[in-house]
Amino acid sequence: MLSLKKYLTEGLLQFTILLSLIGVRVDVDTYLTSQLPPLREIILGPSSAYTQTQFHNLRNTLDGYGIHPKSIDLDNYFTARRLLNQVRALDRFQVPTTEVNAWLVHRDPEGSVSGSQPSSGLALESSSGLQDVTGPDNGVRESETEQGFSEDLEDLGAVAPPVSGDLTKETMTRLDRSSHSGGGHAKGSRPLNSLVAGHRVAQPPSASGSRASVQDIDLIDILWRQDIDLGAGREIFDYSHRQKEQDVDKELQDGAEQEDTWPGEGAEALARNLLVDGETGESFPAQVPGGEDQTALSLEECLRLLEATCPFGENAEFPADISSITEAVPSESEPPGLQNNLLSPLLTGTESPFDLEQQWQDLMSIMEMQAMEVNTSTSEILYNAPPGDPLSTNYSLAPNTPINQNVSLHQASLGGCSQDFSLFSPEVESLPVASSSTLLPLVPSNSTSLNSTFGSTNLSGLFFPPQLNGTANDTAGPELPDPLGGLLDEAMLDEISLMDLAIEEGFNPVQASQLEEEFDSDSGLSLDSSHSPSSLSSSEGSSSSSSSSSSSSSSSASSSASSSFSEEGAVGYSSDSETLDLEEAEGAVGYQPEYSKFCRMSYQDPSQLSCLPYLEHVGHNHTYNMAPSALDSADLPPPSTLKKGSKEKQADFLDKQMSRDEHRARAMKIPFTNDKIINLPVEEFNELLSKYQLSEAQLSLIRDIRRRGKNKMAAQNCRKRKLDTILNLERDVEDLQRDKARLLREKVEFLRSLRQMKQKVQSLYQEVFGRLRDENGRPYSPSQYALQYAGDGSVLLIPRTLADQQARRQERKPKDRRK
DNA sequence: GCCGTCTGTCATAGG
DNA sequence: AGCCTATGACAGACG
Numbered sequence: 125m126l127s128l129k130k131y132l133t134e135g136l137l138q139f140t141i142l143l144s145l146i147g148v149r150v151d152v153d154t155y156l157t158s159q160l161p162p163l164r165e166i167i168l169g170p171s172s173a174y175t176q177t178q179f180h181n182l183r184n185t186l187d188g189y190g191i192h193p194k195s196i197d198l199d200n201y202f203t204a205r206r207l208l209n210q211v212r213a214l215d216r217f218q219v220p221t222t223e224v225n226a227w228l229v230h231r232d233p234e235g236s237v238s239g240s241q242p243s244s245g246l247a248l249e250s251s252s253g254l255q256d257v258t259g260p261d262n263g264v265r266e267s268e269t270e271q272g273f274s275e276d277l278e279d280l281g282a283v284a285p286p287v288s289g290d291l292t293k294e295t296m297t298r299l300d301r302s303s304h305s306g307g308g309h310a311k312g313s314r315p316l317n318s319l320v321a322g323h324r325v326a327q328p329p330s331a332s333g334s335r336a337s338v339q340d341i342d343l344i345d346i347l348w349r350q351d352i353d354l355g356a357g358r359e360i361f362d363y364s365h366r367q368k369e370q371d372v373d374k375e376l377q378d379g380a381e382q383e384d385t386w387p388g389e390g391a392e393a394l395a396r397n398l399l400v401d402g403e404t405g406e407s408f409p410a411q412v413p414g415g416e417d418q419t420a421l422s423l424e425e426c427l428r429l430l431e432a433t434c435p436f437g438e439n440a441e442f443p444a445d446i447s448s449i450t451e452a453v454p455s456e457s458e459p460p461g462l463q464n465n466l467l468s469p470l471l472t473g474t475e476s477p478f479d480l481e482q483q484w485q486d487l488m489s490i491m492e493m494q495a496m497e498v499n500t501s502t503s504e505i506l507y508n509a510p511p512g513d514p515l516s517t518n519y520s521l522a523p524n525t526p527i528n529q530n531v532s533l534h535q536a537s538l539g540g541c542s543q544d545f546s547l548f549s550p551e552v553e554s555l556p557v558a559s560s561s562t563l564l565p566l567v568p569s570n571s572t573s574l575n576s577t578f579g580s581t582n583l584s585g586l587f588f589p590p591q592l593n594g595t596a597n598d599t600a601g602p603e604l605p606d607p608l609g610g611l612l613d614e615a616m617l618d619e620i621s622l623m624d625l626a627i628e629e630g631f632n633p634v635q636a637s638q639l640e641e642e643f644d645s646d647s648g649l650s651l652d653s654s655h656s657p658s659s660l661s662s663s664e665g666s667s668s669s670s671s672s673s674s675s676s677s678s679s680s681a682s683s684s685a686s687s688s689f690s691e692e693g694a695v696g697y698s699s700d701s702e703t704l705d706l707e708e709a710e711g712a713v714g715y716q717p718e719y720s721k722f723c724r725m726s727y728q729d730p731s732q733l734s735c736l737p738y739l740e741h742v743g744h745n746h747t748y749n750m751a752p753s754a755l756d757s758a759d760l761p762p763p764s765t766l767k768k769g770s771k772e773k774q775a776d777f778l779d780k781q782m783s784r785d786e787h788r789a790r791a792m793k794i795p796f797t798n799d800k801i802i803n804l805p806v807e808e809f810n811e812l813l814s815k816y817q818l819s820e821a822q823l824s825l826i827r828d829i830r831r832r833g834k835n836k837m838a839a840q841n842c843r844k845r846k847l848d849t850i851l852n853l854e855r856d857v858e859d860l861q862r863d864k865a866r867l868l869r870e871k872v873e874f875l876r877s878l879r880q881m882k883q884k885v886q887s888l889y890q891e892v893f894g895r896l897r898d899e900n901g902r903p904y905s906p907s908q909y910a911l912q913y914a915g916d917g918s919v920l921l922i923p924r925t926l927a928d929q930q931a932r933r934q935e936r937k938p939k940d941r942r943k
Numbered sequence: 944g945c946c947g948t949c950t951g952t953c954a955t956a957g958g
Numbered sequence: 959a960g961c962c963t964a965t966g967a968c969a970g971a972c973g
Contacts, residue, residue: 783951806961836951838963843950845964 785829792825794818801826802833896921 782790786798794801795816804812809830813823893911896904910927914920 832952834962835953835964839951839965841963842965 785825785832788825789829792822794822794826794829798829798833801830802837892919 783798789798789801795818796812800812801809813826818826889911893906893909894903896909898904904921906924908924909921910924912920912922912927912930
């Protein structure tokens with residue numbers, strides 16, 4: 125473990141720091157637990173790179189794995205692992221299903237949320253939070269309870285609807301699953317009561333409904349993550365939602381009444397007032413009993429409305445994590461004005477500055493989470509798309525695709541549905557959402573009618589900028605600046621500039637295009653670093669293997685000891701001509717020049733230096749590292765051609781090739797080679813010394829030679845490692861630049877998708893609200909009413925005061941939590 | 944001769 | 959304590 129520790133504290137630490145800079149998570153445990161023989165052996169073995177290696181202890185420890193402990197191949201391996209993980213994470217972006225269920229809620233004449241109208245059929249029973257609507261206080265308590273739950277979820281990074289939030293991600297999950305299970309309507313009994321609008325992200329014509337649901341869900345997922353500062357991984361949500369889903373399923377099976385409030389008892393209660401659509405079988409209120417503000421919007425009307433306005437395609441299921449919909453359309457008397465007033469906060473950026481940094485961090489966290497995600501059924505969605513704009517392809521919202529969603533507005537008691545089932549967290553809602561001018565044709569004609577307290581729980585908070593809430597006026601016409609649009613544009617520009625910068629910083633445009641193709645083609649695998657200047661490692665590896673193979677053959681011809689050394693891959697003390705001569709003369713078992721796997725380290729064959737571009741400039745011919753072959757050719761010309769002159773020249777050459785220590789050893793008549801002196805294990809070394817009668821001077825010299833020789837090798841190894849480290853860092857930088865560029869591209873795509881989604885939601889809200897009519901056939905005043913998502917996925921028409929109340933409550937929550 | 948690089952060596956720290 | 963490795967620093971060799 126010492127070696128492991130060493131490696132981790134040096135190599136991996138460095139590596140991890142680098143990766144952390146881009147948010148790429150490095151989980152050492154995964155490497156350690158992967159139990160891949162080579163890696164495990166290398167890490168856990170005694171000869172890890174950056175590990176102090178004791179030659180004599182290593183002799184019998186290596187078992188022949190290809191990766192030398194000190195080889196940069198090890199780093200390559202880690203790099204490959206990391207890149208592979210990243211590649212696997214590339215397809216984790218998903219498109220969520222979208223679904224909107226709007227419930228028309230009748231209101232107490234007093235504006236209270238009393239349940240004085242049981243006839244409404246929406247008893248708001250059980251867990252929906254709507255059940256007890258005897259008064260605002262109850263509603264508050266209920267909502268607080270759920271808020272507590274919501275907080276728990278939010279602590280996990282999700283602003284997800286609690287318990288019965290069918291319209292939340294849970295719903296999405298269920299939709300996904302139900303669709304796979306062949307279930308008809310994704311929400312089971314829910315559809316009977318719910319109604320309104322649904323829209324679905326367009327899908328390829330061939331795509332099945334279930335597929336579409338998955339995509340839609342994924343899109344919501346993306347939006348969710350994009351907008352919410354997730355503190356936990358996606359799997360947490362999925363799991364929790366699945367848990368909830370399972371719980372709900374259980375409850376359903378058990379006949380529990382606390383499942384979704386609406387489908388169960390609600391349906392019964394509503395039965396009296398519901399008409400059943402002949403085509404869809406869905407129920408919708410035949411009429412709205414009670415209050416003067418009760419809404420009566422026919423299913424057909426809603427359908428027409430949605431078909432006309434909702435371009436989201438068939439089987440649309442509106443994404444519904446939006447907590448509430450509230451709009452500030454003031455003028456009841458001016459339907460056109462109403463339209464104008466329906467400005468989505470989603471499209472406003474004034475609530476809070478668009479924190480690009482935060483977004484980026486969120487994105488990075490998303491990437492990280494997804495990188496950790498191993499199994500994602502929907503993972504392939506994004507990259508199954510044909511090359512091109514993955515978002516436009518997968519997330520595209522077919523503008524002209526009619527929605528076949530049944531639209532029925534159910535009446536329900538007001539209040540009680542305060543739950544902050546916000547698809548978008550407060551910060552999300554604060555995000556300015558770009559909206560095309562076409563989507564912002566509705567400008568409040570009556571600014572005073574705008575509710576100034578639009579809360580985060582209200583969709584109004586999504587659709588209307590703060591200023592509109594209280595100060596919007598006609599001046600904010602179609603020319604109303606598109607905050608998100610500007611923001612997105614700004615973000616995109618920023619990203620683009622960053623990308624350019626990345627390119628300027630060394631990211632080859634060609635590489636970029638290649639990378640782009642890779643991502644677009646879903647190959648994603650960019651393990652090939654051949655285009656990288658630092659890819660010499662590969663060539664190095666090949667040359668290393670060749671050199672090692674040659675070493676094995678040549679070393680096998682020599683002593684077993686030498687072979688053992690060469691197998692260790694250790695940088696040994698090279699023999700020189702003198703050594704050879706002595707060995708031949710004495711028949712001693714010398715240590716052949718080590719044929720390191722690393723040609724750059726072996727230096728024995730100067731020609732091999734050519735394989736190392738960065739060593740080409742090394743022209744020194746140091747005797748220590750002289751290649752035996754070269755020495756042989758120089759030292760051993762054919763006997764027949766030997767002449768006195770040549771012998772003398774040869775001797776001079778050998779003398780020149782000898783190191784100082786070798787000269788000293790020869791002068792002192794040391795009876796064995798420097799190679800032995802240096803490389804023998806201490807025991808054998810002492811044994812060798814004991815075999816000879818050596819003077820103190822000789823012994824001293826021998827020990828100096830040994831010390832210097834070892835130190836020389838150590839210095840060589842040290843420099844090699846240093847060089848390798850630099851090269852690896854260089855490669856890492858290149859990888860990071862590539863990753864950065866890719867992430868920026870993806871971010872742009874996500875922002876684009878997010879903007880589209882918000883625009884859709886906004887337009888849908890506008891249309892739905894604008895079509896709502898009370899029992900007298902008059903439109904609802906945006907200043908008095910707002911649409912809000914209920915916990916069960918339905919959309920309620922509630923008094924704006926209540927919506928504002930909830931909004932304030934929800935706004936407080938994050939603040940309190942931050943304290 | 945100067946300069947940069949490579950290499951060997953020493954001293955030292957640490958395993 | 960002895961041995962070994964790693965590494966900074968220095969100096970010499972070399973182009």
